Structure formats: structure tokens, C-alpha cells
Amino acid sequence: MQLITAIIKPHMLDEVKAALKSIDVSGMTVTEAKGFGRQGGHTETYRGAEYKVDFVPKMKIELVVDDSQVVLATDAIVKAAQTGKIGDGKIWVTPVDRIIRIRTGELGVDAV
Amino acid sequence: MQLITAIIKPHMLDEVKAALKSIDVSGMTVTEAKGFGRQGGHTETYRGAEYKVDFVPKMKIELVVDDSQVVLATDAIVKAAQTGKIGDGKIWVTPVDRIIRIRTGELGVDAV
Amino acid sequence: MQLITAIIKPHMLDEVKAALKSIDVSGMTVTEAKGFGRQGGHTETYRGAEYKVDFVPKMKIELVVDDSQVVLATDAIVKAAQTGKIGDGKIWVTPVDRIIRIRTGELGVDAV
Amino acid sequence: MFTTRTGARPLRRALKRYVAPATLALTAVLALAGPVGAQDVSAQYDRAAAAGAEAMNMVVLDNIFIFVCAVLVFLMQAGFGLVEAGLTRAKNAANIMMKNLMDVSVGVLVFALIGWGIAYPGDFNGWLGFAGFGVAGFFDNYLVDVSPEALAADGFYPLAVPVDFFFQAAFAATAATIVSGAVAGRTKFIGYILYSIALTAFIYPVVVGWQWGGGWLSDQGFVDFAGSGLVHMTGGFAALMGALVIGPRIGKFADDGSPRAMPGHSVPLAITGVFLLFIGWFGFNPGSQLQADLAVPIIAVLTAFAAGAGAVAAMATSWATMGKPDVSMAGNGMLAGLVAICSGVGEVSAIGAVVIGAIAGSIVVVAVLGIERTGIDDPVGAFSVHGVCGFWGLIATGLFATTTPVNGAEEAAGLLYGGGVSLLGTQILGGIAIAAFVAVTAGVLFSALKAAGVLRVSAEEEMAGLDVAEHGSPGYGPDMLVANAV
Amino acid sequence: MFTTRTGARPLRRALKRYVAPATLALTAVLALAGPVGAQDVSAQYDRAAAAGAEAMNMVVLDNIFIFVCAVLVFLMQAGFGLVEAGLTRAKNAANIMMKNLMDVSVGVLVFALIGWGIAYPGDFNGWLGFAGFGVAGFFDNYLVDVSPEALAADGFYPLAVPVDFFFQAAFAATAATIVSGAVAGRTKFIGYILYSIALTAFIYPVVVGWQWGGGWLSDQGFVDFAGSGLVHMTGGFAALMGALVIGPRIGKFADDGSPRAMPGHSVPLAITGVFLLFIGWFGFNPGSQLQADLAVPIIAVLTAFAAGAGAVAAMATSWATMGKPDVSMAGNGMLAGLVAICSGVGEVSAIGAVVIGAIAGSIVVVAVLGIERTGIDDPVGAFSVHGVCGFWGLIATGLFATTTPVNGAEEAAGLLYGGGVSLLGTQILGGIAIAAFVAVTAGVLFSALKAAGVLRVSAEEEMAGLDVAEHGSPGYGPDMLVANAV
Amino acid sequence: MFTTRTGARPLRRALKRYVAPATLALTAVLALAGPVGAQDVSAQYDRAAAAGAEAMNMVVLDNIFIFVCAVLVFLMQAGFGLVEAGLTRAKNAANIMMKNLMDVSVGVLVFALIGWGIAYPGDFNGWLGFAGFGVAGFFDNYLVDVSPEALAADGFYPLAVPVDFFFQAAFAATAATIVSGAVAGRTKFIGYILYSIALTAFIYPVVVGWQWGGGWLSDQGFVDFAGSGLVHMTGGFAALMGALVIGPRIGKFADDGSPRAMPGHSVPLAITGVFLLFIGWFGFNPGSQLQADLAVPIIAVLTAFAAGAGAVAAMATSWATMGKPDVSMAGNGMLAGLVAICSGVGEVSAIGAVVIGAIAGSIVVVAVLGIERTGIDDPVGAFSVHGVCGFWGLIATGLFATTTPVNGAEEAAGLLYGGGVSLLGTQILGGIAIAAFVAVTAGVLFSALKAAGVLRVSAEEEMAGLDVAEHGSPGYGPDMLVANAV
Numbered sequence A, B, C: 001m002q003l004i005t006a007i008i009k010p011h012m013l014d015e016v017k018a019a020l021k022s023i024d025v026s027g028m029t030v031t032e033a034k035g036f037g038r039q040g041g042h043t044e045t046y047r048g049a050e051y052k053v054d055f056v057p058k059m060k061i062e063l064v065v066d067d068s069q070v071v072l073a074t075d076a077i078v079k080a081a082q083t084g085k086i087g088d089g090k091i092w093v094t095p096v097d098r099i100i101r102i103r104t105g106e107l108g109v110d111a112v
Numbered sequence D, E, F: 001m002f003t004t005r006t007g008a009r010p011l012r013r014a015l016k017r018y019v020a021p022a023t024l025a026l027t028a029v030l031a032l033a034g035p036v037g038a039q040d041v042s043a044q045y046d047r048a049a050a051a052g053a054e055a056m057n058m059v060v061l062d063n064i065f066i067f068v069c070a071v072l073v074f075l076m077q078a079g080f081g082l083v084e085a086g087l088t089r090a091k092n093a094a095n096i097m098m099k100n101l102m103d104v105s106v107g108v109l110v111f112a113l114i115g116w117g118i119a120y121p122g123d124f125n126g127w128l129g130f131a132g133f134g135v136a137g138f139f140d141n142y143l144v145d146v147s148p149e150a151l152a153a154d155g156f157y158p159l160a161v162p163v164d165f166f167f168q169a170a171f172a173a174t175a176a177t178i179v180s181g182a183v184a185g186r187t188k189f190i191g192y193i194l195y196s197i198a199l200t201a202f203i204y205p206v207v208v209g210w211q212w213g214g215g216w217l218s219d220q221g222f223v224d225f226a227g228s229g230l231v232h233m234t235g236g237f238a239a240l241m242g243a244l245v246i247g248p249r250i251g252k253f254a255d256d257g258s259p260r261a262m263p264g265h266s267v268p269l270a271i272t273g274v275f276l277l278f279i280g281w282f283g284f285n286p287g288s289q290l291q292a293d294l295a296v297p298i299i300a301v302l303t304a305f306a307a308g309a310g311a312v313a314a315m316a317t318s319w320a321t322m323g324k325p326d327v328s329m330a331g332n333g334m335l336a337g338l339v340a341i342c343s344g345v346g347e348v349s350a351i352g353a354v355v356i357g358a359i360a361g362s363i364v365v366v367a368v369l370g371i372e373r374t375g376i377d378d379p380v381g382a383f384s385v386h387g388v389c390g391f392w393g394l395i396a397t398g399l400f401a402t403t404t405p406v407n408g409a410e411e412a413a414g415l416l417y418g419g420g421v422s423l424l425g426t427q428i429l430g431g432i433a434i435a436a437f438v439a440v441t442a443g444v445l446f447s448a449l450k451a452a453g454v455l456r457v458s459a460e461e462e463m464a465g466l467d468v469a470e471h472g473s474p475g476y477g478p479d480m481l482v483a484n485a486v
């Protein structure tokens, strides 16, 4: 099993979710995040004082998939989350030794 | 060392924390998350317009433990977080190459 | 490539970001988190009822870096985030099999 | 006596002041007002007698003044909504506001159809000016009776009915809405609506009828100028029964029965609500003088003294007992002082008002903690503020009433002002009667709703929050990220 | 007739009541007021004749009363701000409040310089007391004309100009601010300011001039006591044109055109706003009586009945049609009832007010759903509440007006009270005229702003939110974490 | 002169109007009021002479009017609380509301016990009607002195004391609460309470005594109708000293001393507060006329003009200087206009009011930026709004005062109206005196609190937020997730 972590633009979440559903990804976990990168931030002004906002809103998607699904899933995410504009985000894949479904205690593939 | 990531139902957090404490887990990090999976979501209505809420509230728990503790910890989480109802969540375990305690710079086991 | 995850005190974020920029880390992703550990929490009172707040506010920083940069980056984080007071946080490093830049589909080093 | 609101007199007075042609006012006074001091007569003379023009002046000013006071009392609905929403959780915030919105909306209509007729039975029998209200008359065109011709004929009286109704309806809505906070977070919306109708249609009007409607309590010389007992105890004891019958929110008490803190989602909103209630009370108490006269500012000052003393005392008490000055407790303290002064604000002295408010402020902190220990879950302290301090207000009048009340009436003085225990006894009797009647009727009401299965939502719905479960969507949008772990 | 606000009469009445030396009032009545019933004369006599002191009394009370009502109407600005902010997203909350702040700030000044002069043209020509307003006179010291000497000379009249202006200016600001919610979340700030100036300077005053200014509508016997048509339809139809020309917010409609829910960020704030509007309406309607008299409380009661019935009906309708009682719809329902009763509150009976409010409450729910289906994005339902229910209010007067209105006027009765269809026809005619005039002028206005490129922000700015894009920083600080996925 | 609030006259006027039997009013005027124009006499005659009934009418109306205005002024407490909470961070929101709650609670009591007696020394000496206030009299039953008998004997005067106190106490609480925002986020709660007591007990009353109490300033012909100087400069300069002595919040200034933005947590709440202050000001300024007369609406219009001009000017200035129209600056601008017009609202023309407000709106933006540059941390701009624009208001009266003030007084005219520099000089003198006295006393006060170690919380407590550190729990519950990185 492997863990796919994707950082995407917040408003692309629905598209990505749909894309993953369409390839039968059974589930995922999403977290609000803020990103720093090439995209850079912007400057805001409050009562005359300027301040730089370096971190831009991002969504973080985590999904554990069977090794066989990894490429399919990452491709789907790239396709769905791509706007071509700087700041589209990253995907990284890390190995998973064990996965358990809490409800049943099932392990491995059965757990996802 | 290994990293245990658990996705649980929000209101089970106290039980899980207690269970982990009881087996002397020294610490953990928690993040608000939203989950998508078999549990499915529900429909809400606002001023007559229906909309589907696919993502349900979850808590994400991360803890780095010594290899020897992994099974103990995952079992504790499963036991504590299990309601038997769909949506109880997942646990996955990933390898950790290095861990550092920022305060002291200690490494490995001493760091947790 | 490796993934560095750092749990730090919220108000150290700017220093850490600056330190990482200074060693040319191209980007990072930040998440609000709550931590449990030696630092312990504190007690609050609301309308006469006491309650324990076990989880203290933390920031979670994730950055994928080239293997060559790992030590440099972790050292930078430790230096920047260290107050010497209990609760400074942890850093852990996990292996990354693949990394993709969504905008371009670039892989590996080119992706970060 | 004629300017007080103790018992039926005010209404007879009204009758007197308006129905009788102005030129007959003086005789009317002597005829109906019972033994009155010289100053009463002269005052009455100054106010109503002589030129018809003059009389009309005062009638207009009185009506406009009560209208303004009633508007201030209606503002209290916003105050209650904010206090209750602020002291409960975000997932129930829209539901709380909705309940308050319905208390006033349903309340005004139900009180017009039923409640008002029950509250002031005798006085209005056969008054056509009143036929516009009540089930039957509601379908006539009651404006017929307030056409200029009718006014002239009736000596302007009928026009006072609308303003008196407007003022009283605001009070009824207030009594109803007190309960909303005590049962917050677990009550079915339909069940709450049914309760609200029952309270404004029957429970509150019956209690009011006992005193302001000229019933048995007024004959005892019971004193409740603005309603520490009639309004606040009624709401407060209904709140107690509601919280009792419905039971605590899930997670409010640990397995060992010890209370758990369930912090409200916005103390700033709650204190904003306290400020609005404070403002509204300047319609509630001064307006209860029922006419525009020079007693109004005194009543306002005493009201402010009690409010301030209550807030300071609650702050100090919470500081002493909990180690820190609790903000929402201080807010409760101001409300407690305001509730307690309602009864005697026409009878007590400056120092009396301060002491009454200060004691109320201390009581409310103790009461809130005490109630929780008994396993009752009253998230906003409605019973402690309105029930307990309402009763304290009645007792306080029995202690602090002076021999020279602001409104020139000749009430019996309180224990501390040489009046002996008689007034005190009457006040306690009245308090017990109100508490008992409301506890029983509200108890039956909530039990019936429970039996009918319309009182409490399911555990799942409660966990999800009433906004989503009862109204379809959360009170705070997805962009106001509300944390999970609650 | 002299106490109604139908057509030019109220202003002539004012003229009559003040300019004529008090001792001439009686003759003045007979001379100017047209055929009046005996009671009018006597009332007028009671109020203004006899002692100069007496007359002044009533003038003072009238002025103070309207002043208080105007303050209540200004409070509605806070109500509108909260309703609109609450029902839109957090990223636009500061922008909404800013627009409301500017509506009243710009509005008061522009209405003084231009609008007021257009709204009440004839009546004030050559009145020096008015020279203080208007472009020219603005630079004089208009207080000269209200110095005690002038007062004495003018029989107190000029002093009524400021209070009348104060009251009318509050109405103008209200009409303007209605649009703010309908165009929320995508309008350029500068474009909104320009719209707001145009509405208070020209569009609203022209419409008001037709009726309250003594124009053609008033000659038809059109009845719009407090402005269901003049104020609310004007704001409501401007809101419709704004929403139409600007187009929907990004993401409001799916590709298949079906509407998507865009939940407001704080229903509790929205309902707090509804409560404040409810309170403000007790200045809006009773104040439209334009004098302190015994009709005021009746107007207040009818206003409360319509508000309550509207909220209950909207709750019930949403419950029936959507399966759950929608909170913000119930809030809209209360406002709908208040809007609808404005026109006839001086003419209808108690049951009439309840029915008018209830129908408005049901209409508004249907209208909100219907409007969305047409692809128009009105986030707060401004057109449904003010435009649709404003028109319903005009029609309702044609149906429910009684033969014996509260204010002693002798209006034609409505269809259901034996008056036949003539009043109904006039009401519909007036409604169509207002709708058409506003639709055209506002349509041209918004189209011009669009052509000038100052109407809508860019897609990026809209996504980022107007608080950041238009005002430099978010309305909620970084410590109030606002979720990304919106 | 008798209707102005300049110097001791108004109180003598009161004395005159009430204590003297109404039939002697005319002589009383001539005897006590100094040289008065014919119109004064006649007006006075119209108002008070003739029938005792007539006189009482006006007394009642005056008392009720001031009562209503005082209630509006108390509403400003809610406004200040929301502005201050909104413009500071969420972790201090409950603490801010608590401070405002205590300002009014403690303020009313302390002002009654001490402040009022200091503010109006001479006028009340030996008046038993006043014995009910003040340390000694507080323990009597002061109602004895307002019993109907006493009223009759005193010609109704004593009853005016409560309403005057009620109104003045609201002002005192306002002055106190101005400071709360300037010292937000780092002040110990106990230290703030001690400051609040000191201001309402001594600092504010002394300043008021100089002018409204009949002190030396009033003898100079100083003009401060509603308190640009007496109320707002007092609060504003105390705010400056507080911010100065306490020092900036941690992180407010970079190491190089450049100011860092610390965004308030809720601009929508802040602007809601501005709206409530705007409403409250219609009690603050018109009520300062101290009687119900036809000048009231003029004062209201001028107040609205200045407020609108201030908001527009601040918006424009921030737009010009910062590139975007800043919302909270526009809010400050409206308040600045309101503060500035207080002094001369009884003396200036329409255009004068607009110019005064507009200049205030521009000044406040510049002042806020300037103050920050000096290293002083005033999170809500309290000194800029109340201190700087308060002083501007005094100066403006010296420039714009006309020869024919609204209230019929015969003040000296301002520089631009041919009055030369004498009034201007007096105004500047008065402003300097107030600034100096408050700066010194408040400076000593805050320094003493600092020395006593009760002024500022620890760095840890400041980081954690005052809600948790000082009051035990956060103002926003765990379900309103508040971000960490602040």
C-alpha cells in the first residue's frame, strides 16, 4: 500500500474528488492547509499598515491506495487539479507498511 | 521508529488519547480533518437549495513510536476508536528514518 | 526525496520560514495542529466548571526535499524553532518514493 | 395608589383617566380610586382636569411614552437571542435565534387571540374597544371602534387599549423567550413552538391575571411593579421544568455526575446581548409606571443602580469563588440585578436598589453553580437569573419597600422600613404561588410534549447540532470553519 | 384627511398646522382640508387652537416624536448590514458593512443637496426655512431662518423642516441600502457608491414626489402610508435590476443552470439584523403618521401583527415546501410582512394586517425560490422581500382598506370592504408605475456602470473576496480561521 | 442663553424653570438669566407660564425626552464594546466586552457616590433633592424628597435631578469606556477597573465641573455643547496616556520600530458597533439641549451631516493615502465627525457641520497613521478619534459658530462668521486646559498602577490572550476554531 499526499488549490477539490471517485478510490482524508512556494503571496493593508501574506490557502488530500492504483490515482489528481497556473500544487507518494480499518480491524487491501 | 496515522471520529478523541496515555505514549499531534469514504455524507438545505456534504468531520492523529510500540499503539487506537458503525476510520503506519526533538536536538528514541 | 515533518510552536513559524528560505527551500505546506506531550496543557474555567485543555496549539510544517538537503533543512528548523522551553516540538523524516508538480507533471527533483 | 401597577388599580385608573370625560376626572378619581391623599387628587387634577385640550395632551404623551417603552421591551428579544446563542455552541446558534424569532412572532398573535383576554378578564368585558382582540372579535374590523367618532364618544379611552396591549404583548414574549436558553441544544423545534404557544396563551396570562388583571394576589396587597414574579419567575420556573423534563445535553455530566464545562461559542455576542437587555429594561421598568410622569427617571436610576450592582457583585463573587472574574457570570449578574429590582423599583430607595442588585448578583453565581450540582443542565442560567433572582426580587420588596414610594401610592412598607412582616409575608406567599402554579402547569406541559415524543431530538441529531438536524443547514457557513471536536 | 400621508395632504396639513397662526388653525382647517367630518375639526381644534402655549406643546411633542421615530429608522441600517453580511460569505462581510455605512453617510448628504428638493418640490418653493438645503442654500447659514425670531414670525413652522428632512433622509438611506445585499459578493465598491448616489439623488426622490410630494399619484387617491411601494418597491426593483445586470456570483449556478446553495456565513448575525429591522420598523410605520397622536399605537400593533404573521407563514411555507423550517426564510418572512403592511397600516383592520403579513410570508418563500430558478442571483432575497412583497402590500391595501381608517381620513375602502375595485385599480396602477420607472432608470444606471467597467470585479477578485480585493484586508482576522473550500 | 449648555446657566435655568412657581417663571427669567433677547422671554413665557397644568406638561415632556436620550447614550456602551472587540484579536474579545460592562456598571455607582457631586458642586449644595446621592446621602431614603408632597412643595424640581443624573452618568460611562480600546490586549483587568473608578470619580467630574458645573471655563464663554472637549478629549487623552504608559502589544512594532499590522478579528462586528454609536449619538447631542424643544431636530440633522461627512472623508482619505478604502477607517471617520460636531452643534450652520465632519474624517486617518509612527499602540484609534478630533471640534466651534445659534443663545460668533478670534482663543485655551489636566492626572494614575504592578499582564498571559489569562476561558468556544498563528 502507498500513501498519496496531494496539495491542491482549494477550489479544485470537487474536481479531484470526482476524478478519484471515477477510478473507484474508496476514500480519502482532506485537511485545510496553507502553502508557501513559487506562487508567492500578496500584500494586504489594514488601517494603513502593510503586511505580507506569504501563505496561500491550499487543500491537502491524503489517500492510501494499493500499489497497483498509485499511478492511476496520481494521474487522475494531476489531470483534475491542473490549471496550468503557478501554485497548482504537489503530489508525493510514501510507502505504507500497514493499514487497518478501525471498524473491523481488517488489514491491508481489505482495509481501504 | 514509525509514524502511526489514525483517522477517527471526532468525539472518540478523548478515549483514544486516554488509551494511548495508558500505554505510555509520550505524545501525539492532532489535526482537524474531513473524510470521504463508505460512510458517505448527507444532504443539507439552505434557502431551498439542496447541496450534498460529502466530507464528514474526522480527527487525524499522528504519533511517532518506537517499532516495538507500533502494534501496542495501533491495537489501543482500534480498541478505543471502534464504535462498530461505518466511518470509524483508518490507521496507517509509515516508516520514519529520523526523529529529532527540537528543544534538545536529541535523536531517535530519546526524541519521543 | 524525503519528507520532513516538523511540529513547532505557532509563533515560531515566521522564523522557521525565514530559515528555510535562507537555505533555498523552495516551498512548504503548513497546517494548524494541536499537540499533546510533556509540555502538558492547562486548566480553564467556564462559569465555574473547570476543564483540562490537554492539547496545546502547534503548527505542522511539511516539506519535501532532496536527500542532500535533509540535514541542512532539519538543522535549520531546529535552530530557528528552538526556544529551549519544553514544547518546542519534533521533526521527523520519512522517505518519499515519488513527487510530482501538478502544474507541469514534472517528477522528482524538478518537481520541488 | 392610582399610579401604581399593584393589582387592578392601574386599570381602573386607566378607565378613570380616559373613559370619564376629562371634566369629570376629578369626581372619577374620588369615586373609583378609593381613599387617596390630597396630592393624588391635585396631581390628577393637574393632569386630567380643566381644558379638554389639556387632558388630551397628557393622553397623547402617555400613549407615545408607553409605545416607546414597548419598543424597547421588544428590543430585549434581540438581547435574549444573542445571550442564548453566545452561551451555547455554534452548531445550535441558528436554532436559538429561530426560537427567539418565533417567540415574538407567535407570541404577539397568540397573546392577542387568547392570552390578553385571560390576563385582563374583568376589566375588558363588554368593551367594544377590545372586541378587536380575542378569537371572536379578531374577525371584526376593530378599527371601527377607534374611529374618531368612537374616540370622541368614549373620551379617548379605546385608543389606549392598543398601546397597553402592545406593551403587555412585549412582556408576554419576554416571559416565553426566557425558556429558550435553558432547553438549548436538545429540544425539538416543534416541541418548543408548542410550549411557546401554551405559555403565552395560558400559563403567563393566568399568573398576570392574579395581579395586574385584578385577581386574588392584587387583593392581598402584593407588590410586583414590573414583574420580578409575574414575568421573570414565570419564565424562570418554566425554564427549570423544561430543563428538568428534557434532561441534560449529552456529555454535560460525567459518569460520576460531575458537571462538564460546555463553553458557549461566543462570549462577545452574549455580552452584546446583555447590553441590549440592559437597554430594553429601561422600557420594561419605567414603562411599567404606565404613564409619562416624573417618577419615570427615578425608576430608571434605580434600575441602573441595581443592574450595575448586580454585575459588580457577580464579578466579585465569581472572582472570589473561582479565582477569576467570569465574564458571562458578570453578564448574568447584571441581568439578575435587573430582574430583582423589577418588583420593588417603585417602592425602594437608592441604597435599597443597590443592595437588592448586589445580592442578586451574588445569588446568581451561587445558584448557577448549585443548579449544575443537582444535575440540571441550564446552559445559560435562565432559572438562576429569572427564577431565583425573580423570587429574591419579591422578597426584597418585602424588606426594602419604603413608606414613600416614588409613585405616591401608599403601600405597606417593608420589614427594614418599619412595615413589619406583613408585606414580606404577602410577597413570599405570592412568590410561592407563582412558583407552584408555573412548576405544575409547565411540568405537565413538558411531560405531555415528552410523552408525545416531540420534546427531544435523537442523540444523532443532538451530536450533529440542531441547526443541521432541525433546520437543514448549519448556522455558520462552511467558510466559518467550526471545529469538529465538540 | 389631514392626518393621512396619502398624497400631498400631509404636507398641506403641516403647512396648515404650523404656518397659520395657531389661532387661525380652525379656519385654516376648513379652508384647506376639504370636506372634513366634525371630529376632524374638533380634533384639530383640540390640538392646535386656543392658547398659543397649548399649540406649541403639540408642536414640540410632534417634533420630538418624529425625531425619535427617525432614529429608529436609522437603526435599520445596522439591521440591513447584519442581515446582508450574515447571509453572504465571510470573505465579503466587511465590504457589505462598508456599503451600508456609505449608504447612510452619502445618502444623508446627497438627499439634502438634491433628493429632498426633488421629492418635495412644490411645497417648499420659496420657503426660506428650506433654503438651508439644496445646492445653493447649502452654503448659507440656514439656521438664520430658525432663530427664535423667525420661529415666532413663521408660527413655528420652519423648525418642522429639519425633523421632516431627518425622517425622510432615513427613508432614503433605507431605500438605497436594500440593493446592497442583492449585488453582494461581486460588485465593485466604486460602482456601488455611484449607484447609491444616483438612487438617493434622483430615482427615489422622483418616485416619492409622485405621492408624498403631491405629484400625480397622490391625485389618483393612491394609498401608500409608509412606503410599501415608494420605498420598498423602489429599493426592491433597483435590487432586481442590479442583480440582473451584474449577473450571478461565480459558482452560483451549475452548468445546467440549476442553482447551487451558497450558505451565508452567519445566520445568527442575520437574525440579529432581522430583530433590529423589526425594532426600526416601529419608527418607520408609526412615524409615518407624521404626528404624535392616538393612532400611533394602533399602527404599531398592526405592524407587529403583520411581522409575526409573516415570520410564521414563511416558516410554515418553508417547512411544507422544503421539509424543514428554514431560519433565514423565516427572517425574510418577518421582513416581508413588515414591507407589505407599510402601505395599508393606516387603513386596515387587525385581521387584515394578519392576513396581509401571512400572505407576504408565504409569497416571499415562493418568490425566493422562483427568482433563483430564473437564473438571477439575489443572495439575500432583497427583490423578493422588498419588490414582490412591496407590490403585494399595495394590492393588499386595495383589498383590505376599511371605510374607517385609523387616522380618521375618508379614503376609499378596498374591494373586500365594499369599496369596489377603484382603489385596487389605483394601487395596481401605482405599483406598475413605480416598478416600470425604477426598472428602467435603475436598469439604465447599472448598464451604464457596466459599460464604464466600474460595476463588477474580476473573477480573481471575486474568488479572493471583496474584503481583500476592494478594501485591502479580510473582514475576519487571521485568528478567525476562515475555511478555504469556499 | 437659558437653553444652552454653556457654563452653569443651564442648571440655573433648570432651577428657574422648576423651583419657581410656574406663574413666576417670567420674572425668574429676567432675574436669573441675565440679559436675554425678547424672543427668549416670549419663548419662556410660552413654555412655562400660564396654567400650572401647562407648566407641568412641559416638565413631563422635558423629563421624558432626556430619559429617552439617556437610554440612547447608554446604548453607546454596546457600540464601544463591539468596535473595540472587532478591531482587536479574538483572544481578547471577552476581556474587552467585560471592561465595557464594568465601565457602565462601576461607572453609574461611582459617579453617583462621588463624581456627580464633584461635577456639579455649587448648584446642588443644600438641595435635599440631591441628598440621595453622594456618600452620606446615599444611605438615606432619598425618595422621601421626591414624594408627591415634596414635589408639590418644591414645584416639581427634585424630580429633574434623577433624569439629569441619569443623563450625566451615561456621559461619564462613555468617557471612561473610550480608554478601553486603546489599552486593549495587554492590560490587567484589575488595573483597568481601578482606572475606570478614578476617571468617573475624579478626572472626568473635575473637567465637567469647569464648564457644565459652572466653573472657570464657563465664565470664559467657552462653548462645548455636548462635550467634544469635556467628554471626548477627556476620554481620548486618558487613552493616550494609558497606551503610552502601558506600552505597545508584543509584536506591534518590528525591531526597527516600524508598525506591524495586527488585524482586528471582526470588522463586521466593529462596523455594527459604529452603527450603534451613530444611533446613540442622537441621544448624546440632541439630549444636550436639556429640554424638548424645536432645536432638537436641527441638532439631529447637523449631527447626521457631520457623521456622514466624516465617514465619507475618511473613506476618501484612506483611499487616497493607502490605495484602497479602508473599512475600519471609514468607521473611525464617522465617529470622528460625531466627536467633532459635539462642541458646536448648537452654534454652527449646515455647511459648517459638513465641513467640520469632513475635516475630522480626514484628520482621523492621518492621526491614526501618525500616532503609530510615534511608537504608540492604540489598537482602535481611540486617541485619534476622541482626543484629536475632540480638540478639532473645540477649535471648529471657534471658527464656525454663527451669530444665531439654534438655541437662541447669544454666544460670540466664530472667526469665519465675523466673531473675530476671541471665541477661537477661548476654545483653544479650554482644549489645552483639558488636555493638560487629563494628561497629567491620567499619566500619574497609570504610572501609579504600573508602579503597583497591576497595569500590565505578563508576556505569557499576553500571548495566551486576556480571555484565558484574566477570565479563565476563551471568548470564543473551541467550536469556533481560532487559528494558532496569531
Ligand SMILES: Nc1ncnc2c1ncn2[C@@H]1O[C@H](COP(=O)(O)OP(=O)(O)O)[C@@H](O)[C@H]1O
Pocket (backbone or CB within 6 Å): A007, A034, A035, A036, A037, A038, A039, A040, A056, A058, A085, A086, A087, A088, A089, A090, C026, C027, C028, C029, C030, C062, C063, C064, C065, C101, C102, C103, C112
Ligand atoms: N518542497 C515542498 N514541500 C511541500 N510542499 C510544497 C513544496 N513546494 C511547494 N509545496 C506546496 O505546493 C504548493 C504549490 O507550489 P508552488 O511552488 O507555489 O507552485 P507550483 O507547484 O505550481 O510550482 C505550495 O503552496 C505548497 O503548499
Ligand SMILES: Nc1ncnc2c1ncn2[C@@H]1O[C@H](COP(=O)(O)OP(=O)(O)O)[C@@H](O)[C@H]1O
Pocket (backbone or CB within 6 Å): A026, A027, A028, A029, A030, A062, A063, A064, A065, A101, A102, A103, A112, B007, B034, B035, B036, B037, B038, B039, B040, B056, B058, B085, B086, B087, B088, B089, B090
Ligand atoms: N483510502 C483512504 N485513504 C485515506 N483515508 C481514508 C481512506 N478511506 C477512508 N479514509 C478515511 O477514513 C474515514 C472512514 O472511512 P469509511 O470508508 O467512511 O468508513 P470505514 O473505515 O468504517 O469503512 C473516511 O472518512 C476517511 O477520512
Ligand SMILES: Nc1ncnc2c1ncn2[C@@H]1O[C@H](COP(=O)(O)OP(=O)(O)O)[C@@H](O)[C@H]1O
Pocket (backbone or CB within 6 Å): B026, B027, B028, B029, B030, B062, B063, B064, B065, B101, B102, B103, B112, C007, C034, C035, C036, C037, C038, C039, C040, C056, C058, C085, C086, C087, C088, C089, C090
Ligand atoms: N510521539 C510523538 N508523535 C508525534 N508528535 C509528538 C510526539 N511527541 C510530541 N509530539 C508533538 O511535539 C510537541 C512537543 O512535544 P513535548 O513533549 O510537549 O515537548 P518537547 O518536544 O520539548 O519534549 C507536542 O505538543 C506534540 O505536538
